[in-house]
Amino acid sequence: TALSLSLAAGAVANDDLQSMASDAKNWVMPTGDYANTRYSKLNKINKDNVKNLQVAWTFSTGVLRGHEGGPLIIGDVMYVHAPFPNTVYALDLNNDGKILWKYEPKQDPNVIGIMCCDTVNRGVAYGDGKIFLYQADTTLVALDAKTGEVAWSVKNGSTVDGSTGESGTSAPMVVKDKVIVGISGGEFGVRGHLTAYNVSDGKQAWRAYSMGSDEEMLIDPEKTTHLGKPVGTDSSTKTWEGDQWKIGGGTTWGWYSYDPELNLIYYGTGNPSTWNPSQRPGDNRWSMTIMARDADTGMAKWLYQMTPHDEWDYDGVNEMILADGIEIEGQPRDVLVHFDRNGFAYTLDRDTGELLVAKKYDPAVNWATEVVMDKNSDQYGRPQVVDKYSTDKNGEDVNTTGVCPAALGTKDQQPAAYSPKTKLFYVPTNHVCMDYEPYRVSYTAGQLYVGATLSMYPAPDSHGGMGNFIAWDAAKGEIVWSKPEQFSVWSGALATDGDIVFYGTLEGYLKAIDKDGNELYKFKTPSGIIGNVTTYEHDGKQYVAVLSGVGGWAGIGLAAGLTKSTEGLGAVGGYASLSDYTALGGQLTVFTVPDQ
Amino acid sequence: TALSLSLAAGAVANDDLQSMASDAKNWVMPTGDYANTRYSKLNKINKDNVKNLQVAWTFSTGVLRGHEGGPLIIGDVMYVHAPFPNTVYALDLNNDGKILWKYEPKQDPNVIGIMCCDTVNRGVAYGDGKIFLYQADTTLVALDAKTGEVAWSVKNGSTVDGSTGESGTSAPMVVKDKVIVGISGGEFGVRGHLTAYNVSDGKQAWRAYSMGSDEEMLIDPEKTTHLGKPVGTDSSTKTWEGDQWKIGGGTTWGWYSYDPELNLIYYGTGNPSTWNPSQRPGDNRWSMTIMARDADTGMAKWLYQMTPHDEWDYDGVNEMILADGIEIEGQPRDVLVHFDRNGFAYTLDRDTGELLVAKKYDPAVNWATEVVMDKNSDQYGRPQVVDKYSTDKNGEDVNTTGVCPAALGTKDQQPAAYSPKTKLFYVPTNHVCMDYEPYRVSYTAGQLYVGATLSMYPAPDSHGGMGNFIAWDAAKGEIVWSKPEQFSVWSGALATDGDIVFYGTLEGYLKAIDKDGNELYKFKTPSGIIGNVTTYEHDGKQYVAVLSGVGGWAGIGLAAGLTKSTEGLGAVGGYASLSDYTALGGQLTVFTVPDQ
Numbered sequence A, B: 001t002a003l004s005l006s007l008a009a010g011a012v013a014n015d016d017l018q019s020m021a022s023d024a025k026n027w028v029m030p031t032g033d034y035a036n037t038r039y040s041k042l043n044k045i046n047k048d049n050v051k052n053l054q055v056a057w058t059f060s061t062g063v064l065r066g067h068e069g070g071p072l073i074i075g076d077v078m079y080v081h082a083p084f085p086n087t088v089y090a091l092d093l094n095n096d097g098k099i100l101w102k103y104e105p106k107q108d109p110n111v112i113g114i115m116c117c118d119t120v121n122r123g124v125a126y127g128d129g130k131i132f133l134y135q136a137d138t139t140l141v142a143l144d145a146k147t148g149e150v151a152w153s154v155k156n157g158s159t160v161d162g163s164t165g166e167s168g169t170s171a172p173m174v175v176k177d178k179v180i181v182g183i184s185g186g187e188f189g190v191r192g193h194l195t196a197y198n199v200s201d202g203k204q205a206w207r208a209y210s211m212g213s214d215e216e217m218l219i220d221p222e223k224t225t226h227l228g229k230p231v232g233t234d235s236s237t238k239t240w241e242g243d244q245w246k247i248g249g250g251t252t253w254g255w256y257s258y259d260p261e262l263n264l265i266y267y268g269t270g271n272p273s274t275w276n277p278s279q280r281p282g283d284n285r286w287s288m289t290i291m292a293r294d295a296d297t298g299m300a301k302w303l304y305q306m307t308p309h310d311e312w313d314y315d316g317v318n319e320m321i322l323a324d325g326i327e328i329e330g331q332p333r334d335v336l337v338h339f340d341r342n343g344f345a346y347t348l349d350r351d352t353g354e355l356l357v358a359k360k361y362d363p364a365v366n367w368a369t370e371v372v373m374d375k376n377s378d379q380y381g382r383p384q385v386v387d388k389y390s391t392d393k394n395g396e397d398v399n400t401t402g403v404c405p406a407a408l409g410t411k412d413q414q415p416a417a418y419s420p421k422t423k424l425f426y427v428p429t430n431h432v433c434m435d436y437e438p439y440r441v442s443y444t445a446g447q448l449y450v451g452a453t454l455s456m457y458p459a460p461d462s463h464g465g466m467g468n469f470i471a472w473d474a475a476k477g478e479i480v481w482s483k484p485e486q487f488s489v490w491s492g493a494l495a496t497d498g499d500i501v502f503y504g505t506l507e508g509y510l511k512a513i514d515k516d517g518n519e520l521y522k523f524k525t526p527s528g529i530i531g532n533v534t535t536y537e538h539d540g541k542q543y544v545a546v547l548s549g550v551g552g553w554a555g556i557g558l559a560a561g562l563t564k565s566t567e568g569l570g571a572v573g574g575y576a577s578l579s580d581y582t583a584l585g586g587q588l589t590v591f592t593v594p595d596q
């Protein structure tokens, strides 16, 4: 099996991973592939037979609350993870999902209190014969993939008891001999960083902060570029008042991509903290920034800040999808496509960081008119903020109303998919607006450091729902079609060579649509879906798997039992009616078509 | 719809219930019908097409641990209940299970600590336009079936804070204008009783204790009979030493049946407490007894004690199945059939309590050689205990080994089904033996009052598994066929006019077998099944529904996170390998055959 092959291969884990990932029967990384396309070459399940999709088997994780991410499938084994307490199961695909091993870490439950947006975990990674679990308490643990035994374990966060508000939710990524992890806690004044550990022994290889000195940020003032120009000395600290950058956010809790040829890792940084913009004048670099870093050294090659001086919590952490040969002005370009929380979708040259396209992917977006594309403008690359929606201009203790999108963005962490066949991006989106009232807040380590009261509601004067599932042309920067959904689509999409796209809904439906957005199949799973749809082949049959378990930021009301509308950082009110459709859960549902 | 019809009918709830139950499209009582047959006249899903069974939709209850019982289906609405905290949902069958209302009681979580065998609940009852929920804390609450609003609520247990160890797990039964509930706590020295409340206002109508004075027991010394003879004065207290009967157990946590023609309610009483038999010399009447009581007054017509002076915890609470025209010695008899924990299956005339058949339904049963059937013998009706397996004779602090069945019986609360078509009973059984070491224990209100250390294991020299699913001929007292299972079958069976029988397994499989026990279909649900399989028809299609959620006594290790083999009153060790197959859950899975 693929697993034993890889176990033999040893240290050069990435070669294995690349070849294992190129075998569409497996699903070896949380993101499917390094490019984060979430595209599968499997086509035994396709637009003609998907209507016959059936549930093949199911598995309960034994954990409630938000289940993000999806299982890994490596050879005959499926690895399933769960939110806090982050139980991991190895299931035997040859034996109806019999449990080969189970790992249940003991964690201080106090970490639950410092997780901003539910006790989620976006999945485990595989490499070098090990399964890497990044726990809520920021412990990164390497488990023997065959036995579940702990090979090594390291604490990524700075304190043992979570008292600085650091937590872990993101899925690690294995690149060559390293495993990469981020950090959460932007709502607690955590200063973000991305860290690489050796897969073999857990020794730290490099760490790159999101803000701070050039040394700490692994920035070369001469060589690291922003929109084609070297960033210069102290590019980060210069854009902050005093020491605010030390508690400045820019956490790294989203997805990571990797281009093996360029040897670059891509990811985005989160909101500057606090959410009260008056407390942090300046551009607050490098929060809200796409980073391209050398995989071996962590050195930044280029970066691009999407939302300078954020006033709306538009974290820049959403996935970077690497697509080849996208035709821009007649030229095929190898690009990075990013659907930002701020409602703009960006297409950049992924080698140079050149900004190619920046367009709204929801017409409701109103906080900015455009991103300036004129290279000669002093506004080049900057969104043009509409005064009315500037929570900074309106000031502290003033309720800025009708801002679109809401803080959870036109899209949050729920990953989109890209089909090289249609050259289209399939994007789960939010169609939600907000009122945002900043207030002065003082910092106490380990305490919530938000400084704004929010409420959220469906985008006004639209279809009444809180989401759309759209197809996007990243060359033109255009919505190709848009399928309205009652709630935000908080699940990750999957596109396949069978000419279908899958996604889940917060009510709990798994849906399959054709490339024009027509619904071909839907099934009501036990709980709301915020997991990412996965596919694999076993014993000659294609399967589709998805985790149910309502939660995440959108589902925080249900997940944490909150009912006041401004609770859950403002998300509770908008999604209140979700409780008419679903209840907490934690289940894997595996589908197949009987005759393939 | 049926629901609105019944809402109109008002007080004579039982007429509704009977006619509603006779419409096989509904499933209006936890037991399916008053006779507890769990037989459905539906046959659109049948032995020929059941292989095409598919999952139609699913629903997570938002609660983990053991999910016993099953949903009610009344017209277009399905009512789903959950273990502690006993959430109840009304789901709209016309709208993919959309939640019409949800009721989530607030209960003192301390009750969890006084539930012997997991935080289970066996289901809600319907009558008079109300849904009756019997909570863990012994609150009986009547909810408006349409809105979920509380109509009335009454506390069945004697104290408010559970400090006497009283709890509730059983499903209520509505009979005419009354709703009947039992009580749990035999492991806490609770004295059992059955209580009737008015459906209209929750006023107590009658209460019958399982032991005590004739008045408290609602026994008429002249008219109430035991094996054909009046019981005489003080039939209960006479068989106890001192006041031990006041903490004597005999709880009533199982199932209730009703014969509308005889107007008799049938149920069984649980173990005498403590489990240490040396502390309670005598027959310990009327623990371990089948009771036939007048539905209006509660007066006992007849009773029959199966296990006098219990030495093994063989609670007599298993369901009484009412079957008509069973031919005994050439005569068709209207009987009551009862598969007791003690390993004997009893057939009695349900009008007179005459003992017709008493035979072992597992050849492994060894604690008694037989039940004496000679009416002239002074041993008439009594099991003949084998000295070697007498924990009383062997005495305190002596480990009596190799007793079959184990304390959880050849069958526990998991209900059997009866098909009037085949005249056979389909019985989920345990194939488990035990070591039992009694020790002296003193009583403290609200504290565990068990006085024995147990360990359990598969019946030796057999197929190695811990269960069988059997077909039983109650006229002859013979096993017709027996299908081995790896674990005890802790789920309730369902027989249908489609010539199939359904049951669930602790690993989580829903299975369909034909009348000869051949497996026609199996499907792995999210978690181990200890729920009871239910069927209904909606919009012209037959459905099969079952709750998953491993737990109950057999699954207590998983449910409560216990690992020491003698924990969980001895069940943890025997079922330890269950964790290789399943994890905690709480899901409803609804199946159908697409082309019917």
Ligand SMILES: O=C(O)c1cc(C(=O)O)c2c(n1)C(=O)C(=O)c1cc(C(=O)O)[nH]c1-2
Pocket: A068, A116, A117, A118, A120, A168, A169, A170, A183, A184, A185, A186, A187, A251, A252, A253, A270, A271, A315, A407, A408, A412, A413, A551, A552, A553, A554
């Ligand atoms: O700033 C942070 O550190 C941080 C962390 C997380 C997280 O780790 O889940 C979220 C966010 N921010 C956030 O802004 C956000 O919208 C969000 C949504 C979710 C989710 O899983 O649904 N997590 C997070």
Ligand SMILES: O=C(O)c1cc(C(=O)O)c2c(n1)C(=O)C(=O)c1cc(C(=O)O)[nH]c1-2
Pocket: B068, B116, B117, B118, B120, B168, B169, B170, B183, B184, B185, B186, B187, B251, B252, B253, B270, B271, B315, B407, B408, B412, B413, B551, B552, B553, B554
């Ligand atoms: O004596 C009692 O009051 C009492 C209560 C219960 C219960 O209420 O669940 C069980 C038992 N005993 C018992 O003996 C037993 O085997 C048992 C199994 C289960 C279960 O749900 O799996 N409950 C109970």
